[in-house]
Amino acid sequence: MVSFSLSDYAQAISLYDNASKKSWVLSVKNESILVEKLLLELQSVLVQTGISNYQNYALKEKRALLDAAITVLPPNTLSDASINALDELLQIEMSYRKLFDAKLLANTPFLNVGGTKVVLWQGDITTLKVDAIVNAANSQMLGCFKPMHKCIDNVIHNRAGIEVRNDCQKIMMLQGHNEQTGAAKITRAYNLPSNYIIHTVGPIIQSKVDRNSQNLLASCYNSILDIANRMDTIKSIALCSISTGVFGYPVEQAATIAIDVVCNWLEENTEQLDTVVFNVFSENDHNIYQSLLEERVCQ
Numbered sequence: 001m002v003s004f005s006l007s008d009y010a011q012a013i014s015l016y017d018n019a020s021k022k023s024w025v026l027s028v029k030n031e032s033i034l035v036e037k038l039l040l041e042l043q044s045v046l047v048q049t050g051i052s053n054y055q056n057y058a059l060k061e062k063r064a065l066l067d068a069a070i071t072v073l074p075p076n077t078l079s080d081a082s083i084n085a086l087d088e089l090l091q092i093e094m095s096y097r098k099l100f101d102a103k104l105l106a107n108t109p110f111l112n113v114g115g116t117k118v119v120l121w122q123g124d125i126t127t128l129k130v131d132a133i134v135n136a137a138n139s140q141m142l143g144c145f146k147p148m149h150k151c152i153d154n155v156i157h158n159r160a161g162i163e164v165r166n167d168c169q170k171i172m173m174l175q176g177h178n179e180q181t182g183a184a185k186i187t188r189a190y191n192l193p194s195n196y197i198i199h200t201v202g203p204i205i206q207s208k209v210d211r212n213s214q215n216l217l218a219s220c221y222n223s224i225l226d227i228a229n230r231m232d233t234i235k236s237i238a239l240c241s242i243s244t245g246v247f248g249y250p251v252e253q254a255a256t257i258a259i260d261v262v263c264n265w266l267e268e269n270t271e272q273l274d275t276v277v278f279n280v281f282s283e284n285d286h287n288i289y290q291s292l293l294e295e296r297v298c299q
Helices: 015-020 028-041 043-048 059-071 080-095 152-160 162-175 211-229 251-268 283-298
Strands: 111-113 116-122 132-137 184-188 196-201 236-239 275-280
Touching: 015 184, 028 043, 028 059, 028 080, 043 059, 059 152, 080 152, 080 162, 111 251, 111 283, 116 251, 116 283, 132 152, 152 162, 162 184, 184 211, 196 211, 211 236, 211 251, 251 275, 251 283, 275 283
Parallel strands: 116 275, 132 196, 132 236, 236 275
Antiparallel strands: 111 116, 184 196
16 A cells, blocks of 8 residues: 555644634533534434433433434534534533643653653543543544444544544545554544544454564554654653553553553654653553563663
C-alpha cells in the first residue's frame, strides 16, 4: 500500500486549528435540556434499537441511551445544531469531572530518558490534561460501534464528541483503505482536556505472541512517537497499553515492548518531548508496569 502521511490529511481535518476550541458559559441546569434535544434528533436511531418511549426515564438513564445512540451513529449524520449541543453537554460533564495535569504528574517521574520525564499513572486517560493521548483503535478507525462497550476506543470517542469520528472518516476516505496495524493517525481531541488523540491499531493475538506481533506492537509505539514529534505543540503524551484489552496481547509482554521501544526512541530523540505518561487502568497493569520500570531504573 502507498504510504499515507500526516501531510496528506492534516488540512482536511483542520488539524492545526486546535487553539480555537469552542467555549460556552456552562450551566449544569442546561444538562437535561441538551440531553432531551439530542435524543429528539436521534429518535429514529433509538427506534431501530427497540426503544420508542423513554420519556419517563431518569436523566441518568436518558444519558446512557444518548451514548448508546451516538455509538452506533454513522459519521457525518448528526446536524450541526446537535453537534453543538453535544459539545456543550460534554463540556458541562467535564467541568465536574476531576482532571489530572500531566505537568504535576511529571514532578515525580519514574525515570528521565534523553531529557524526557517518564511517568506511570493509573486512571482514566480521558481525564488527563496532556498535549496528546493515545487511542487503541480498530482498523476501521471510526471508533467502537458497540453500545455500552467499555473499551478505550468507545470511552474516548464518547467523551471527545462525534467530531472525532467525522475526522477519522475523512482520513479513511482519503487513505482509501483500512488502517494498517502498527500505523498511527492524529486528530484533534475536541471535548477532552487533551488537545490531540493519536489513534493506532495494535496486533490481535489469536493464540500466542509471535515475532510478527512483537514487531507490529513495537511499530505502534514508534509510529505514535514519530507523529507526535511532527507536531510542535505536542510536548507531553499519554500512552495507553495497546492491544492488551480485547485484542488479547498478554500485558506483561506488551508492557516490556512498550517500555523498551519508548525508552529507545527517547534516547535517540533527546529533548523532543517533555513528558511521557504510561497510562494504565487496572491495579494489575500498574503493578506490571511499575516492576518493569523499576528494573529499568536499576540497569
